[in-house]
Structures are given as structure tokens and as C-alpha cells.
Amino acid sequence: MSPLGGLRIAVPRGALFNGTVDLLAGLGVQTDELRTNDRKLLFEEIGVITMRPSDVPTYVEAGAADVGITGKDVLAELALAEASGAAPGGGARAHGGREVYELLDLGFGRCTMVLATMAGEPDPAAEALRRLGVMRVATKYPRIAARHLEETGRQAEIVEVKGSVELAPLTGLVEAIVDLTATGTTLRENNLVVRERFLECTARLIANPVAHKLKAAAIDDLLGRLRAAPARDGGASAASARGEDASAA
Amino acid sequence: MIHPIPSGTRDVLADEMREMRAITEALRGVFERSGYGEVYTPALEYEAVLARAGTTATASAPPAYRVFDEAGAVLALRSDMTVPIARVVASRYAAAEPPLRFCYLAHCYRGVRPQRGQPRELLQAGIELVGAPAPQGTVEALNVLCAALDAVGLADYRVGLGDASLFGALMAGIGVAAQTRPALLGALARRDFVELEGVLAAAGLSAHDAELLLSVPQRRGGPEVLADLPGPAAEAAGGMRMVHELLAPEVAERVIFDLGLTRSLGYYTGAVFEVYDPALGAPIGGGGRYDELLGRFGRELPAVGFALGVDRLHIALAGEERGTGVRLAR
Numbered sequence: 001m002s003p004l005g006g007l008r009i010a011v012p013r014g015a016l017f018n019g020t021v022d023l024l025a026g027l028g029v030q031t032d033e034l035r036t037n038d039r040k041l042l043f044e045e046i047g048v049i050t051m052r053p054s055d056v057p058t059y060v061e062a063g064a065a066d067v068g069i070t071g072k073d074v075l076a077e078l079a080l081a082e083a084s085g086a087a088p089g090g091g092a093r094a095h096g097g098r099e100v101y102e103l104l105d106l107g108f109g110r111c112t113m114v115l116a117t118m119a120g121e122p123d124p125a126a127e128a129l130r131r132l133g134v135m136r137v138a139t140k141y142p143r144i145a146a147r148h149l150e151e152t153g154r155q156a157e158i159v160e161v162k163g164s165v166e167l168a169p170l171t172g173l174v175e176a177i178v179d180l181t182a183t184g185t186t187l188r189e190n191n192l193v194v195r196e197r198f199l200e201c202t203a204r205l206i207a208n209p210v211a212h213k214l215k216a217a218a219i220d221d222l223l224g225r226l227r228a229a230p231a232r233d234g235g236a237s238a239a240s241a242r243g244e245d246a247s248a249a
Numbered sequence: 250m251i252h253p254i255p256s257g258t259r260d261v262l263a264d265e266m267r268e269m270r271a272i273t274e275a276l277r278g279v280f281e282r283s284g285y286g287e288v289y290t291p292a293l294e295y296e297a298v299l300a301r302a303g304t305t306a307t308a309s310a311p312p313a314y315r316v317f318d319e320a321g322a323v324l325a326l327r328s329d330m331t332v333p334i335a336r337v338v339a340s341r342y343a344a345a346e347p348p349l350r351f352c353y354l355a356h357c358y359r360g361v362r363p364q365r366g367q368p369r370e371l372l373q374a375g376i377e378l379v380g381a382p383a384p385q386g387t388v389e390a391l392n393v394l395c396a397a398l399d400a401v402g403l404a405d406y407r408v409g410l411g412d413a414s415l416f417g418a419l420m421a422g423i424g425v426a427a428q429t430r431p432a433l434l435g436a437l438a439r440r441d442f443v444e445l446e447g448v449l450a451a452a453g454l455s456a457h458d459a460e461l462l463l464s465v466p467q468r469r470g471g472p473e474v475l476a477d478l479p480g481p482a483a484e485a486a487g488g489m490r491m492v493h494e495l496l497a498p499e500v501a502e503r504v505i506f507d508l509g510l511t512r513s514l515g516y517y518t519g520a521v522f523e524v525y526d527p528a529l530g531a532p533i534g535g536g537g538r539y540d541e542l543l544g545r546f547g548r549e550l551p552a553v554g555f556a557l558g559v560d561r562l563h564i565a566l567a568g569e570e571r572g573t574g575v576r577l578a579r
Binding site: 061064081101103105212213214216 | 407409439440441443444446469505507527529530531532
């Protein structure tokens with residue numbers, strides 16, 4: 001039996017990659033080529049496919065991968081997405097926007113979703129809110145940001161950006177950003193300070209609903225071994241120690 | 250000129266229609282031979298009548314499309330056929346001797362995110378067996394389900410069998426505080442076991458009870474998953490075991506027991522089931538017992554039924570033909 005019991009796993013490139021590969025190596029997966037070849041996407045012989053973290057739920061939901069690893073930030077953003085799906089006759093309710101099972105908090109890649117603004121007093125976002133009645137917020141997580149501001153009773157204009165969020169307040173595009181941070185280094189380097197922390201994110205193991213039934217033994221075996229793995233409660237893993245990168249970067 | 254059609258809808262042209270017709274004819278043949286007469290009901294119903302089912306507030310498939318008629322009444326496009334048939338039974342079969350058997354091939358409408366096999370206008374094929382209690386009624390529905398899938402030519406499918414009352418009974422038996430239960434049920438319905446673990450950790454339960462509530466809904470597999478369950482859950486498990494024993498042998502071997510199976514429509518009361526095929530990443534259909542639904546329409550009768558998504562069935566068949574189905578680790 002192969003180390004993953006014949007399962008195909010979706011592995012996120014980016015900030016969670018090293019932590020994930022370490023985890024796979026700990027399970028006995030032959031990861032040498034995975035570590036060295038960053039152009040290859042499909043590692044058929046070890047049952048691994050690699051992709052951006054935000055694509056992992058898409059592949060897992062469709063069953064193109066049986067299980068996958070991605071950040072809670074990605075899952076939380078999707079969970080707030082448009083109307084959740086239902087199977088014909090009413091199937092498993094969507095995990096938020098996606099029909100995947102969230103099986104395990106893997107503990108590594110720990111980051112915090114924060115609201116940050118330019119350093120100095122008064123806080124420019126609070127000033128904008130006081131004088132103009134609305135604050136502009138740049139983010140890669142428009143739904144998480146909108147939800148947080150709504151829950152805290154503030155009117156906001158969400159500006160979705162795909163690249164470096166830190167640029168937006170520096171250029172006057174917005175007064176605040178909502179982003180994921182591990183150490184805060186990039187924020188500090190850009191003269192931004194964290195004003196609020198509101199969502200802890202770690203790497204999660206997700207599974208396709210059909211694979212969860214039809215490959216139950218392999219998935220339970222994987223779960224059991226991951227629960228026992230030392231990385232689970234290690235917290236400061238390679239991925240989060242590397243710093244600033246959001247898992248969706 | 251290209252003229253758009255609404256998101257989540259599509260045109261079916263001749264080649265696809267021919268294949269789809271072969272599927273629906275095979276399904277209809279099995280349903281009719283099993284004694285289920287086909288019925289047809291309006292796609293538009295009064296919203297207030299559909300709302301009697303009580304699903305609109307809690308289910309993930311409440312009616313999504315509403316219009317006003319010329320008198321100002323609110324009409325809704327049905328989101329399934331079970332509720333319209335419950336209405337038909339109460340209004341048109343008020344005095345008929347049960348059991349009553351119905352089948353349908355009908356379009357239903359849902360406000361979902363359109364994706365593969367998940368349109369907003371979906372063709373469902375299914376049966377409703379009204380007035381046949383558990384376990385015999387459940388057994389009959391499962392036998393018809395598998396006969397229909399066999400007739401269509403689906404080879405590798407499995408049927409997940411669970412019980413909608415199991416987790417509730419387990420919570421009650423353990424004595425979980427009433428205010429904690431919705432959070433647990435919500436996490437389970439979203440299949441978020443990380444959140445379930447978190448809510449359990451904060452619920453002030455003994456380690457043993459918390460472990461039980463976390464592990465029982467993750468149990469799935471052969472009859473061994475029904476073994477050594479605590480009292481209240483054992484009752485539901487006993488019901489599942491009884492159904493399994495009464496099934497036709499070729500149906501029984503398709504069954505996977507799944508103690509975490511919760512179907513999202515709010516009206517299920519007992520046995521629930523779902524159809525899986527390795528060629529498709531989502532369930533092809535499913536159903537279960539809804540022993541209280543008919544009562545809400547004024548005729549108290551136990552009932553069971555299932556619906557198959559014809560599009561999904563078609564995709565799974567095509568996938569099996571191409572051999573793209575992920576082979577089962579047996």
C-alpha cells in the first residue's frame with residue numbers, strides 16, 4: 001500500500017507548501033521531486049497534485065482530488081460566498097460555498113486575519129469613518145472583510161485587489177487593509193500597524209464527500225496518522241516561521 | 250445573434266436528449282413495473298402552500314424563484330417534488346387507502362451556484378411511497394432505487410445509509426445542553442469536523458462524551474460501524490440494521506452505513522440515504538423517511554421517497570464508460 005493508501009491529495013503551493021511537504025514526508029511519501037521541481041504540477045506516482053491554495057477546494061469538491069490541504073482563510077472566504085449548493089434531492093449541505101468536508105486542523109501555517117492602517121494617530125480609518133461616514137478597505141478577502149466590518153457596525157467600501165495589499169493605503173487608494181499576517185514584518189516595513197486581529201487561520205485537511213464514503217478506510221487511516229503527527233500542535237512550523245506570506249498569496 | 254439564457258439553465262439538444270431519454274425511460278420503466286404511477290404537478294405553486302412543509306426556514310433548498318400572479322398572490326417555483334406530492338396526497342387522495350405509490354420525472358428549481366451537475370433548473374426522477382412505515386417502506390424504496398440504477402446501467406454505485414434522528418438522539422442521551430445543540434448540528438450539517446471538535450471542547454462535556462459525539466458521525470463502512478453504540482443511538486442503529494437485513498441481497502451489498510449522514514432538507518425523520526458513484530464527486534441523489542411531512546398537509550401518514558438528479562446520473566454513466574471513475578479500493 002502506498003503511504004496515502006491510493007488517495008490523491010491536492011497540495012497548496014505558496015506559504016503552506018513546505019509545511020505540507022514536511023507532513024507528507026512524515027507519512028512516508030517520497031517528496032524529493034516535489035521539493036525540487038516547482039514546475040511540475042502532477043506527481044502521479046505519489047498521488048500528489050499541486051496548485052494555488054485557493055484552487056484546492058475546487059479540485060476537492062469536484063473529486064479531481066480525494067483530499068486536500070488549504071488555509072482556513074480560503075475556506076472561510078468561500079463559506080461566505082453566494083448561495084450554498086444542495087445536491088439533487090437535497091444532498092450534503094455545502095461547507096459554506098463548497099461541498100467539502102473539513103476534517104482536521106493541521107496546526108501549521110498559523111496566521112491571523114487583521115485590520116491594519118497607516119501608523120500614527122489618529123487612525124486614518126477611524127478618521128474617515130468619523131468625517132466621511134465610510135472607510136475604504138483593500139483586501140484579497142472581500143467577504144471576510146465585509147463580514148467583519150458589518151459585525152462591528154462600520155460602513156465600509158471594500159476594494160478587492162489581487163496583488164500586494166500593502167500598496168493600497170500607501171497610495172491613498174484606501175484607509176485600511178484586511179489581510180492575513182503571520183509575523184507582521186511586511187506590515188511594519190510598509191509603515192502599517194495592526195489595529196484589530198479577528199480570525200486565526202491554520203492549515204486544514206479537507207475531503208471530497210463521495211471519496212469520504214467510498215474511500216473511508218484510506219481517509220480514516222490518513223486522519224489517524226495526521227492526528228498522531230508531531231506537526232499538528234507544533235504551531236511554529238516552517239511555513240509560519242517563514243513569515244509574512246498569506247496562504248492565498 | 251447570440252441571445253443569453255439565465256445562469257444555471259441550459260438547452261438540451263438532440264444528441265444529449267437521446268441519451269437522457271434512454272435514462273429516463275429506463276427509470277420510468279422500473280418505477281411503473283414496481284407499481285409507482287407517474288404524476289405531474291404544476292411547477293408553480295402558492296408559496297404559502299409550499300411553506301407548510303416547514304423547510305423554507307431551515308433547508309438549503311427553499312424555493313428560490315418567486316413571482317406574483319395577477320391577483321397579487323405569491324407563487325414559487327418548486328424546489329423539489331416531495332412537497333407538491335404531499336399536497337396532492339392530502340388534497341386529492343384524502344380518503345384513499347394507503348399505501349400510495351407515486352413516481353415523477355420533473356424539473357425543480359434551486360438558487361444554487363451553477364456548476365457541473367448542479368443546475369438551477371434540474372430534472373429529478375424519483376418515487377414517493379406514502380403510508381408504508383419503517384422498516385418495510387424504507388426497504389421497498391431502496392430496492393426500487395437500486396433496480397432503477399441497475400436498469401440505467403450504472404455499475405459501481407454505492408448507497409450510503411444513515412438515520413436523521415441518530416445525532417439528535419445521541420445528544421439527548423448524553424444530556425447535551427439545549428443551547429449547545431444547534432451549534433453542534435450546524436457544524437455537522439456543514440461537515441466541519443474541526444468546528445464540531447471546537448464546539449464540543451467548549452461545551453463542558455466529559456472527554457468520553459465529547460469523543461463520542463465527534464467520532465460517531467464520522468463512522469461509516471460495513472455493519473461493524475453499528476456495533477457498541479450507546480443507548481439512544483443504538484435504537485437508530487437497530488433500525489438501520491433491520492432495514493439492511495430485509496434488503497434484497499444485491500441491494501444490501503451496495504450499502505455503506507454512514508452514521509454522519511444528514512440530508513439538508515428539514516423534513517427527514519428516520520432513515521436517510523444517498524447514492525455515490527466513483528465517477529462523480531457529488532451524490533447522484535438520495536432520499537429518506539419523512540414521517541411527519543404529510544401531517545403538516547393534513548393527512549398523517551408515514552412516508553419515504555428518493556430523487557435522482559438525471560444530469561448527474563448521465564455524467565456518472567459517461568464517466569464510468571470512459572473509465573474516468575476513480576477505482577474503489579476494495
